Amino acid sequence: LLITLTTDFGPSSPYVAAMKGVILSLNPRAQIVEITHAVPPQDVRHGAIVLEEITPWFPPETIHVAVVDPGVGSSRKIIYARIGPSHFLAPDNGLLSRLARPAHPSTIIHITKADYWLPQVSATFHGRDILAPVAAHLSLGVPPEMLGEPLSELVTLDWVEVIVARGKIEGVIESIDSFGNLISNITADQLADAPRGEETVIECDEHQTQGIFATYSDQPEMTLVALVGSSGKLELAIVGDSAKIMLGVKVGTPISVRWPAG
Amino acid sequence: LLITLTTDFGPSSPYVAAMKGVILSLNPRAQIVEITHAVPPQDVRHGAIVLEEITPWFPPETIHVAVVDPGVGSSRKIIYARIGPSHFLAPDNGLLSRLARPAHPSTIIHITKADYWLPQVSATFHGRDILAPVAAHLSLGVPPEMLGEPLSELVTLDWVEVIVARGKIEGVIESIDSFGNLISNITADQLADAPRGEETVIECDEHQTQGIFATYSDQPEMTLVALVGSSGKLELAIVGDSAKIMLGVKVGTPISVRWPAG
Amino acid sequence: LLITLTTDFGPSSPYVAAMKGVILSLNPRAQIVEITHAVPPQDVRHGAIVLEEITPWFPPETIHVAVVDPGVGSSRKIIYARIGPSHFLAPDNGLLSRLARPAHPSTIIHITKADYWLPQVSATFHGRDILAPVAAHLSLGVPPEMLGEPLSELVTLDWVEVIVARGKIEGVIESIDSFGNLISNITADQLADAPRGEETVIECDEHQTQGIFATYSDQPEMTLVALVGSSGKLELAIVGDSAKIMLGVKVGTPISVRWPAG
Numbered sequence: 001l002l003i004t005l006t007t008d009f010g011p012s013s014p015y016v017a018a019m020k021g022v023i024l025s026l027n028p029r030a031q032i033v034e035i036t037h038a039v040p041p042q043d044v045r046h047g048a049i050v051l052e053e054i055t056p057w058f059p060p061e062t063i064h065v066a067v068v069d070p071g072v073g074s075s076r077k078i079i080y081a082r083i084g085p086s087h088f089l090a091p092d093n094g095l096l097s098r099l100a101r102p103a104h105p106s107t108i109i110h111i112t113k114a115d116y117w118l119p120q121v122s123a124t125f126h127g128r129d130i131l132a133p134v135a136a137h138l139s140l141g142v143p144p145e146m147l148g149e150p151l152s153e154l155v156t157l158d159w160v161e162v163i164v165a166r167g168k169i170e171g172v173i174e175s176i177d178s179f180g181n182l183i184s185n186i187t188a189d190q191l192a193d194a195p196r197g198e199e200t201v202i203e204c205d206e207h208q209t210q211g212i213f214a215t216y217s218d219q220p221e222m223t224l225v226a227l228v229g230s231s232g233k234l235e236l237a238i239v240g241d242s243a244k245i246m247l248g249v250k251v252g253t254p255i256s257v258r259w260p261a262g
Numbered sequence: 263l264l265i266t267l268t269t270d271f272g273p274s275s276p277y278v279a280a281m282k283g284v285i286l287s288l289n290p291r292a293q294i295v296e297i298t299h300a301v302p303p304q305d306v307r308h309g310a311i312v313l314e315e316i317t318p319w320f321p322p323e324t325i326h327v328a329v330v331d332p333g334v335g336s337s338r339k340i341i342y343a344r345i346g347p348s349h350f351l352a353p354d355n356g357l358l359s360r361l362a363r364p365a366h367p368s369t370i371i372h373i374t375k376a377d378y379w380l381p382q383v384s385a386t387f388h389g390r391d392i393l394a395p396v397a398a399h400l401s402l403g404v405p406p407e408m409l410g411e412p413l414s415e416l417v418t419l420d421w422v423e424v425i426v427a428r429g430k431i432e433g434v435i436e437s438i439d440s441f442g443n444l445i446s447n448i449t450a451d452q453l454a455d456a457p458r459g460e461e462t463v464i465e466c467d468e469h470q471t472q473g474i475f476a477t478y479s480d481q482p483e484m485t486l487v488a489l490v491g492s493s494g495k496l497e498l499a500i501v502g503d504s505a506k507i508m509l510g511v512k513v514g515t516p517i518s519v520r521w522p523a524g
Numbered sequence: 525l526l527i528t529l530t531t532d533f534g535p536s537s538p539y540v541a542a543m544k545g546v547i548l549s550l551n552p553r554a555q556i557v558e559i560t561h562a563v564p565p566q567d568v569r570h571g572a573i574v575l576e577e578i579t580p581w582f583p584p585e586t587i588h589v590a591v592v593d594p595g596v597g598s599s600r601k602i603i604y605a606r607i608g609p610s611h612f613l614a615p616d617n618g619l620l621s622r623l624a625r626p627a628h629p630s631t632i633i634h635i636t637k638a639d640y641w642l643p644q645v646s647a648t649f650h651g652r653d654i655l656a657p658v659a660a661h662l663s664l665g666v667p668p669e670m671l672g673e674p675l676s677e678l679v680t681l682d683w684v685e686v687i688v689a690r691g692k693i694e695g696v697i698e699s700i701d702s703f704g705n706l707i708s709n710i711t712a713d714q715l716a717d718a719p720r721g722e723e724t725v726i727e728c729d730e731h732q733t734q735g736i737f738a739t740y741s742d743q744p745e746m747t748l749v750a751l752v753g754s755s756g757k758l759e760l761a762i763v764g765d766s767a768k769i770m771l772g773v774k775v776g777t778p779i780s781v782r783w784p785a786g
Contacts, residue, residue, distance in 0.1 A: 002286060004279070010702030011274035012535035012562040014578045015754075017528070020557050021581030024526060028583060032557075033282050033294075038274040041703055042764065054276045057283030057390070059290060070764065073739025123739040125754030128581070178272030179303055215335025215385040230277075230387030240304065240332065264548060266541070273536035295544050295556075300536040316538045319545030319652070321552060440534030441565055477597025477647040492539075492649030502566065502594065 001139040002031050002059060006051060007067040007127065008039040015125070019065075019132040022118065026136035035064075042070040044094050045157060046251075049175050051088075052098035053231050060085035065135045066095050067127035078130055080109040080144045081154065087138060089131050094157035105154065112148035162186050167261030169194065171234070173204065173253045180242025184255045186234040195259055202226040204236055204255040207247050212257075226257075263401040264293050264321060268313060269329040269389065270301040277387070281327075281394040284380065288398035297326075304332040306356050307419060308513075311437050313350075314360035315493050322347035327397045328357050329389035340392055342371040342406050343416060349400060351393050356419035367416065374410035424448050429523030431456065433496070435466065435515045442504025446517045448496040453519065462521040464488040466498055469509050474519075488519075525663040526555050526583060530575060531591040531651065532563040539649070543589075543656040546642065550660035559588075566594040568618050569681060570775075573699050575612075576622035577755050584609035589659045590619050591651035602654055604668045605629040605678065611662060613655050618681035629678065636672035686710050691785030693718065695758070697728065697777045704766025708779045710758040715781065724783040726750040728760055731771050736781075750781075 003023060009015045016037055023030050035054050039047040047068035055064050069076075069091045077092040083105045090096055096105075111130065114121070116137045121129040134147060162171040162185055171186040182204065191212065194200050198210045209224045212234070219225045221240040224247075229235040234257065238246045265285060271277045278299055285292050297316050301309040309330035317326050331338075331353045339354040345367045352358050358367075373392065376383070378399045383391040396409060424433040424447055433448040444466065453474065456462050460472045471486045474496070481487045483502040486509075491497040496519065500508050527547060533539045540561055547554050559578050563571045571592035579588050593600075593615045601616040607629045614620050620629075635654065638645070640661045645653040658671060686695040686709055695710040706728065715736065718724050722734045733748045736758070743749045745764040748771075753759040758781065762770045 002290070006276075010562075012558070012560045013702050014530075014560040014562075014574050015701070017557065017559040017578050018581045021578065021583070021586075024557070025581065025583045028526070033279065033286070034274070035279040036274045036276040038272075038276075041766075050276050054279050054283065057280045057287070059283070059287045071741050074741035122752075122754045122756075124751065128754065177277070178275050217333050217336035227386065228384075230384045230390065232384075242303075264552070268538075295541065295548070296536070297541040298536045298538040300534075300538075312538050316541050316545065319542045319549070321545070321549045324545075439539070440537050479595050479598035489648065490646075492646045492652065494646075504565075 002033060002062040003135050003139055004033045004035050004055070004058060004062060004064045005037070005067075006035040006039065006047060006064065007037045008041050008043065008047065009037045009067070011038055013037055015128070018128045022128055022132040023136045026133055027139050030136060030139050039068050042068065044068050044070070046175065047095050048098040048157065051095065055086060055099065058086065061087070063087045063089065063135050063138050065127075065131050066090040067131060068095055069093065069126065072126055073123040077151075078111045078126060079151065079154065080107070080111055080134070080147050081105040082107040082144065087144070089135055089138075091126070092155045094155050096154055097156040098159070100154050100156070101159075107144060108151040108154060109144050110148045110151045113146060116142065116147060160185065162190055164190050167259050169257040171255050173249060173251055173255055175251060176244045180238070180244035181229065182236040182243050182247070182249050183229060183231060184234045186255070186257065188228045188232050191228065191234060191257065194257055200257060200259040202234075202236070202255065202257050205247065205249050205253055207236075207249070209236070264295060264324040265397050265401055266295045266297050266317070266320060266324060266326045267299070268297040268301065268309060268326065269299045270303050270305065270309065271299045271329070273300050275299055277390070280390045284390055284394040285398045288395055289401050292398060292401050301330050304330065306330050306332070308437060309357050310360040310419070313357065317348060317361065320348065323349070325349045325351065325397050325400050327389075327393050328352040329393060330357055331355065331388065334388055335385040339413075340373045340388060341413065341416065342369070342373055342396070342409050343367040344369040344406065349406070351397055351400075353388070354417045356417050358416055359418040360421070362416050362418070363421075369406060370413040370416060371406050372410045372413045375408060378404065378409060422447065424452055426452050429521050431519040433517050435511060435513055435517055437513060438506045442500070442506035443491065444498040444505050444509070444511050445491060445493060446496045448517070448519065450490045450494050453490065453496060456519055457521055462519060464496075464498070464517065464519050466517040467509065467511050467515050469498075469511070471498070526557060526586040527659050527663055528557045528559050528579070528582060528586060528588045529561070529591075530559040530563065530571060530588065531561045532565050532567065532571065533561045533591070535562055537561055539652070542652045546652055546656040547660045550657055551663050554660060554663050563592050566592065568592050568594070570699060571619050572622040572681065575619065579610060579623065582610065585611070587611045587613065587659050587662050589651075589655050590614040591655060592619055593617065593650065596650055597647040601675075602635040602650060603675065603678065604631070604633040604635055604658070604671050606631040606668065611668070613659055615650070616679045618679050620678055621680040622683070624678050624680070625683075631668060632675040632678060633668050634672045634675045637670060640666065640671060684709065686714055688714050691783050693781040695779050697773060697775055697779055699775060700768045704762070704768035705753065706760040706767050706771070706773050707753060707755060708758045710779070710781065712752045712756050715752065715758060718781055719783050724781060726758070726760070726779065726781050728779040729771065729773050729777050731760075731773070733760070
C-alpha cells in the first residue's frame with residue numbers, strides 16, 4: 001500500500017529518512033512517496049493547501065501522513081481521518097481543514113492507542129515516533145478504529161472566502177509556487193461569468209493586467225499575465241520570470257477581478 | 263518498469279508529487295526514480311545536458327520523462343522518442359537534442375492520442391496531464407506507435423562545438439555542479455593528444471592553470487586544478503572550495519587548452 | 525533488500541541519480557531510500573553524525589552507502605563494515621567513526637576486488653563507479669568477504685568528549701537542524717542527575733537559559749528553550765523561530781549545564 005509524506009522538515013532532511021526507516025522496519029513492503037518537505041517551517045496553512053491540491057492525484061486508499069506540527073508535545077491531538085477515498089494522519093491543528101471543507105471526514109479517530117507507536121516516544125518528534133509507525137500498521141491492515149477514540153470534528157482554521165458579486169470577484173493570493181507564480185483562491189468555477197477579453201481587469205496590490213489567458217506562452221516575455229493555472233485557480237505570472245520577485249507580492253495580498261456587467 | 267523524472271520544478275516541489283500520483287493511479291507497480299528537479303527554471307539547455315549525462319546509467323527500456331517546458335500551452339509538440347535502448351517523453355523544444363546527437367532516435371512520435379491522457383488537460387501543466395499518464399501507459403505495455411503520429415526529426419538547439427587544432431583545443435563551460443566545479447564540453451577523447459604535464463596551459467576567463475591532473479586530491483587546498491571529471495569532460499575545480507564562487511565564471515565562458523606542439 | 529544513500533551532493537543532485545541508475549541496472553529489485561544529500565560539501569564530521577543518528581531507524585541487514593569523500597582519488601581506502609545488524613559502505617575517512625564508537629565493527633573489508641565495480645572507474649566519482657555497484661552486488665547476495673581484504677581498524681576522527689562533573693556538564697554544539705535548532709553532544713543519560721527546574725542554567729556562547737523542558741510548546745514564542753530533542757541529546761531552540769539565525773551560534777561552540785550540587 002502507498003504511504004505519502006508531507007512535512008516542513010526541509011528538502012533532503014534526515015528526519016524524513018528516520019520516518020521512512022521506521023515505516024520500512026514495520027512493513028518492508030510499504031511504498032513511500034514524498035509529496036514535499038518544503039512546507040515553510042511550522043506553516044500549517046501552507047501545508048493544508050498543499051495537501052488539498054496534491055493528495056487527490058493519488059490512488060484511493062493511499063495513506064497520507066502530514067507533519068507540520070508547531071505544537072508538538074503540547075495537548076494538540078494526533079488524528080486519523082478518512083476523507084473521501086483516502087486515509088490521513090496528522091496533528092489536529094488545521095492541517096486537514098482544507099481537505100475537509102468540501103467533504104467532511106467520514107471517520108475521525110483521536111490516536112491514543114500506544115500499542116501502535118514506537119516503544120519510546122520523544123516529546124519533540126511525533127512524526128517518527130507516532131505517525132510513522134501508525135501509518136505502517138494501517139498499511140499492514142490494522143483498522144483505523146483500533147487506533148483510538150472516535151471524534152466528531154477536526155480543528156479548523158479561518159480561510160478567507162472568495163466574494164463573488166455582479167461584475168466583481170475578490171479573493172487573496174494563497175500560495176506562491178517555485179516558479180514565483182502567485183496563486184489565488186479564486187477557482188475556475190467562480191470565474192465562469194468573467195469574460196476572458198480585455199474588458200476584464202485583474203488587480204493585485206498596485207499591479208494590474210487585462211484579460212484572462214489560457215497559457216503563459218500567449219504573451220511576450222516579461223508581461224504580467226492572469227490565467228487559470230494547473231490547480232484550477234486564478235494565478236498571476238510574469239512570462240519567463242518570477243512574479244513573486246518582480247512584483248514583491250506576498251501570500252495574503254488581496255486580488256480582484258472586475259468587468260463591466262451590463 | 264522503471265520511470266524517471268527530470269524537471270525544473272525545484273527540489274521537493276509538490277508538482278512532482280502530482281505527477282507521481284497520476285502515474286501510480288494508473289500503474290500502482292510503476293517504479294519511479296527522480297533524476298533531478300533542480301534544472302534552473304525553463305533552462306532547456308541545462309536539462310538537455312543532465313539527460314545526456316545521467317540517463318545512460320539507467321537500465322535499458324527505462325522510460326525517461328523530462329519536463330522543462332517554457333512553451334507549455336503553445337504549439338510546441340509533446341513527443342516520444344526511442345534513443346538507443348531507452349524511451350523518452352518530453353516537450354519537443356530541444357530537451358532531447360543532446361541525447362540525439364550521437365544516436366538519432368530510431369522512432370519519434372508526435373503525441374496526439376488523447377485516450378492516454380488525463381480526461382481533463384490543463385493549459386499549463388502537461389507534465390501531470392499528458393506526460394505522466396502516457397508514461398504510465400507505456401509502462402503498462404502500450405506500444406509507442408499508439409500514442410500519435412510518426413515524426414522524422416526532433417527540434418534541435420545550437421550547441422557550441424569544440425574546436426580541436428594542433429596544440430590547441432577550444433570549448434566552453436557548459437554546466438556547473440553542486441560543488442561549484444566548472445564542467446566544459448571538452449571530452450577525454452578530444453584531450454587525448456594533450457600532455458598531462460606543466461607544459462599544458464588551461465585558460466578560462468582571466469584564470470589560468472597548468473597541467474591536467476587525475477584527481478582533486480593531487481593538489482593543495484585552494485589550488486585551481488584542471489582534470490577530467492566523472493562525466494568524462496575537462497573541468498576546473500578549486501581543491502576544497504567552489505570554483506564557481508571563487509572565480510565568478512558562468513556557463514558559456516570559453517575555455518582553452520594549449521600546449522607546445524612540436 | 526534495502527539500500528540507503530547519504531551524500532554531500534546537494535538536494536536533487538543528478539549525481540545521486542547516476543548512482544541509483546547503476547544500482548538498478550545491476551539489481552532491478554533493489555529498494556533505494558535516500559537518507560540525505562544535504563551533508564555540507566566534504567563535511568565528513570557532519571556526515572558521521574547523520575549516519576549515527578539516522579541509520580539505527582532502518583531494518584537490520586540494510587545496506588547503507590555513504591559518500592562524503594574529499595579524498596576521492598587519493599590513497600584513502602574504500603571499505604565495507606558490518607556494524608551491529610547493518611552493512612556500511614564508505615570511504616575510510618572517519619565517516620563511520622561515530623557509528624563505530626559504541627560498537628566496534630564485527631567485520632571490516634578493504635574493498636579492492638574490481639570484479640564488483642563498474643568496468644571503467646573514474647578518478648573522481650567512486651560513489652557511482654565503486655560504491656553503487658558494490659552495494660548492488662551485496663544486495664544480490666555476494667558475501668562481504670569477497671569484496672577485498674580484511675582490515676582490523678577504521679580511520680577514526682577526534683570527537684570532543686562530554687565532561688560530566690558534580691553539578692556541571694560540558695559539551696559542544698555538534699549539529700544544527702533545518703529548523704535552526706542547536707543540537708549538542710550531551711545525551712539524556714549524561715543529563716540524568718541535572719534537575720529540570722530553574723536552578724539548572726544552560727549556557728552557550730553569551731546566551732543563557734534556565735531549566736530543561738520537555739517540549740518547545742511549553743514556552744512563549746521567541747523564548748530560548750533547552751530541551752532533550754528527538755535524537756536524545758540536549759538542544760537549544762527558539763520557540764517558533766531559528767536559534768541558529770537568532771543567536772548566531774555555530775557548530776563547535778561549547779555548551780554547559782550547571783546546577784547547585786548540594
